[in-house]
Amino acid sequence: MTIRQAGSLLVRSLWRAPRAFALSVFGIGVGISVLGFFLALSLGMQKRVLSRIFPTDRLEVVPPKTSVDQGALGALGSLLGGSRQLGDEVIATLRAHPDVLAVFPRMKVAFPVRGWGGERIVGRPIYTDLPIDGIDPAAVSEATAPWAFKDYVSAENPFCTEDKNCPSGWYCSWDINKCEPPVPVIVSPTILEFYNGSFARMYGLPKISGFLANQLRGMTATAELGKSFISRRESGKPRQRKLVLVGVSDRAQPFGLTVPLPYVKRWNAEYAGGGAAQEYSSLTVQVRPGKSVTRVVELVRKLGYSIEDNGAEQAGLAVLLMTALFVLVSLSTLVVATLNVAHTFFRAISERRHELGVMRAVGASQRDILILLLGEAVCIGVGGALSGLVVSWLAAQGIDFLSKTALPDFPFKPSSYFWFAPELVAGLLLFSVLICLLGALWPARAAAKQSPAEALTAK
Amino acid sequence: MPSESSTVPTAPPRPSDQATQDLITVSNLRKRFGDTEVLRGIDLTIQRGEMVALTGRSGSGKSTLLHIIGGLDYRQGGHSYEGKVELLGHDIAQLTDAALSALRNRHIGFVFQAFHLLAHLSCLDNVLLPNAFAASPLGQAEAEQRAQLALERVGLGDKRRSRPSELSGGQKQRVAIARALLFRPTLLLCDEPTGNLDDYTGQQIIELFQELHRDGLTLLLVTHEPRVAQATTRLVRLQSGRIVETEEPAP
Ligand SMILES: Nc1ncnc2c1ncn2[C@@H]1O[C@H](COP(=O)(O)OP(=O)(O)OP(=O)(O)O)[C@@H](O)[C@H]1O
Ligand SMILES: [Mg+2]
Numbered sequence: 001m002t003i004r005q006a007g008s009l010l011v012r013s014l015w016r017a018p019r020a021f022a023l024s025v026f027g028i029g030v031g032i033s034v035l036g037f038f039l040a041l042s043l044g045m046q047k048r049v050l051s052r053i054f055p056t057d058r059l060e061v062v063p064p065k066t067s068v069d070q071g072a073l074g075a076l077g078s079l080l081g082g083s084r085q086l087g088d089e090v091i092a093t094l095r096a097h098p099d100v101l102a103v104f105p106r107m108k109v110a111f112p113v114r115g116w117g118g119e120r121i122v123g124r125p126i127y128t129d130l131p132i133d134g135i136d137p138a139a140v141s142e143a144t145a146p147w148a149f150k151d152y153v154s155a156e157n158p159f160c161t162e163d164k165n166c167p168s169g170w171y172c173s174w175d176i177n178k179c180e181p182p183v184p185v186i187v188s189p190t191i192l193e194f195y196n197g198s199f200a201r202m203y204g205l206p207k208i209s210g211f212l213a214n215q216l217r218g219m220t221a222t223a224e225l226g227k228s229f230i231s232r233r234e235s236g237k238p239r240q241r242k243l244v245l246v247g248v249s250d251r252a253q254p255f256g257l258t259v260p261l262p263y264v265k266r267w268n269a270e271y272a273g274g275g276a277a278q279e280y281s282s283l284t285v286q287v288r289p290g291k292s293v294t295r296v297v298e299l300v301r302k303l304g305y306s307i308e309d310n311g312a313e314q315a316g317l318a319v320l321l322m323t324a325l326f327v328l329v330s331l332s333t334l335v336v337a338t339l340n341v342a343h344t345f346f347r348a349i350s351e352r353r354h355e356l357g358v359m360r361a362v363g364a365s366q367r368d369i370l371i372l373l374l375g376e377a378v379c380i381g382v383g384g385a386l387s388g389l390v391v392s393w394l395a396a397q398g399i400d401f402l403s404k405t406a407l408p409d410f411p412f413k414p415s416s417y418f419w420f421a422p423e424l425v426a427g428l429l430l431f432s433v434l435i436c437l438l439g440a441l442w443p444a445r446a447a448a449k450q451s452p453a454e455a456l457t458a459k
Numbered sequence: 460m461p462s463e464s465s466t467v468p469t470a471p472p473r474p475s476d477q478a479t480q481d482l483i484t485v486s487n488l489r490k491r492f493g494d495t496e497v498l499r500g501i502d503l504t505i506q507r508g509e510m511v512a513l514t515g516r517s518g519s520g521k522s523t524l525l526h527i528i529g530g531l532d533y534r535q536g537g538h539s540y541e542g543k544v545e546l547l548g549h550d551i552a553q554l555t556d557a558a559l560s561a562l563r564n565r566h567i568g569f570v571f572q573a574f575h576l577l578a579h580l581s582c583l584d585n586v587l588l589p590n591a592f593a594a595s596p597l598g599q600a601e602a603e604q605r606a607q608l609a610l611e612r613v614g615l616g617d618k619r620r621s622r623p624s625e626l627s628g629g630q631k632q633r634v635a636i637a638r639a640l641l642f643r644p645t646l647l648l649c650d651e652p653t654g655n656l657d658d659y660t661g662q663q664i665i666e667l668f669q670e671l672h673r674d675g676l677t678l679l680l681v682t683h684e685p686r687v688a689q690a691t692t693r694l695v696r697l698q699s700g701r702i703v704e705t706e707e708p709a710p
Contacts (some may be wrong), residue, residue, distance in 0.1 A: 360560070362563070
């Protein structure tokens, strides 16, 4: 039997009982739509939400948190030589690992800093203590403006006594009598998400959107080193520095300001002692594309350091559990649908015994009968998958629309919660066809095997 | 009737010995359903060009014999009879399912009392059905042309688009005959072809069979009706699972 001949018989066979066909397709379609919906939701959450909050291609190495973390040797080491520091040798070791693309040291400002600014969005200055850290400028690849994200302080900076003496945009740091531009600052998308998602709504402030190019970039603030609004603690002679926002990067710390590392090194040396300027607070390790962080994690543990727990594992696990639960639910729907297909086929085959007998009489082999019946199952599978996918896609569109129109903004609110990955669509199609074949296989084999004489004389 | 085998490479080869005219050879055929032995040692030979009537009381095993001869009493486990049945020189027990199906497809036509047309297909498509299962099917145009000829042969050239449900019993049976004739078979096996028809319509079918017989077709007709039996060249009577009488009817 040629494909053409089989196809033509198939189509007319299905067409004669459109309602039975539609019912089988419906059964499979319901299961596939539920399955497709939740799998697309899970994929969408991973891709559009979790991966934004928890990048998976990097990790944050921090000094050992507890002696347990370091193992026996580490504990001994810390007894003998004090706590392990994140210094330049660790960076060199990590950089030598084949899976590591880059290592960027970070350092927190180890003394109080307070600041004010932000008139441009809020209308009046905000006064707050500032959590500042520094990162290797090489870590930031995003475009920055109006200043590059780098250290502008060097011996060549012009001497000054007043701002007037300095090039435009620069100011005079009167404590060292040197001109310098404001310290470039980057902030993280997380901060903006939280500002937009909750802060702006709470205080009735305008949302920051499409923001940096026009609104925020170039916004300045003043930082006073060595002073705090909260604590009385003071260290060294307070001095003021201007800050300027130059960009948004997920290399910035999630809640706070991030400046080029050399500034923090200098400030820490001055305000918190020499040791503080040698010791990094953490290292951002970027793994090569396509590599997983696991082997790097092993190395870090072996070196006696810890990995900053960012909650990604737990969040991922939670999504996975939810997905597993819904997949179980939809799989049970599909088991029912498969049984329905099997039932439909058994019934159809007993109703069609004469027809199958006639086909055998005019020359159909057992294989031909099997092909015809399984072909019908494939059609049901394809029909079920397509209708199920269309339904789940429409449901996803509906939910995305509702979220857009009816839900208030919240941090990391995605434009779509779903991702119908091509692999997902192909997989569901294949799966749907497979379960239909599974349901039809037994009855179809029985039908093919029966004696044509018995089929023809059956009552 | 010209031989089809030259144009049908996958059909089983004709018997090498063209001298033998035996189309069907049944020797010591036994068949039981459970505890009851329905056929108890049948010996029967039908030659090319014969038109044989098979009669006997209801339940005597006529249909059973016809099905076995046509290779229809077959399932995965194999044939469920004892003895030997040769069809066109092939021991049918030795053929694979595919080969036996191809043999039916090309060389045997079946006509049943209950017509057995497929209700969801037009008359033309019913007649075309054997082509769907041919090892090397005819092209659509050629097949349709042949089917049309077959329909015209049985006098239903104008019913090609009709559904079986729109036809009378006699017309249905003629469509079934056209279907059996599509590949110009060697042998036509009919199980009470006139059983569901009135006298007049039955007579027309009988005349059609006689015409086909004159053209060279070999026929084996299971029948109750004396007039069908009279139209044949030989009468075989089945009783208690044995052939009790085989006679040439008076000319
Ligand atoms: N599938 C079957 N299972 C069990 N017994 C069967 C089966 N088919 C036929 N028989 C029995 O075999 C015997 C012969 O049946 P068969 O149909 O060959 O008779 P028949 O001569 O064609 O009768 P009729 O003239 O009524 O068509 C009957 O007694 C019948 O009950
Ligand atoms: Mg019978």
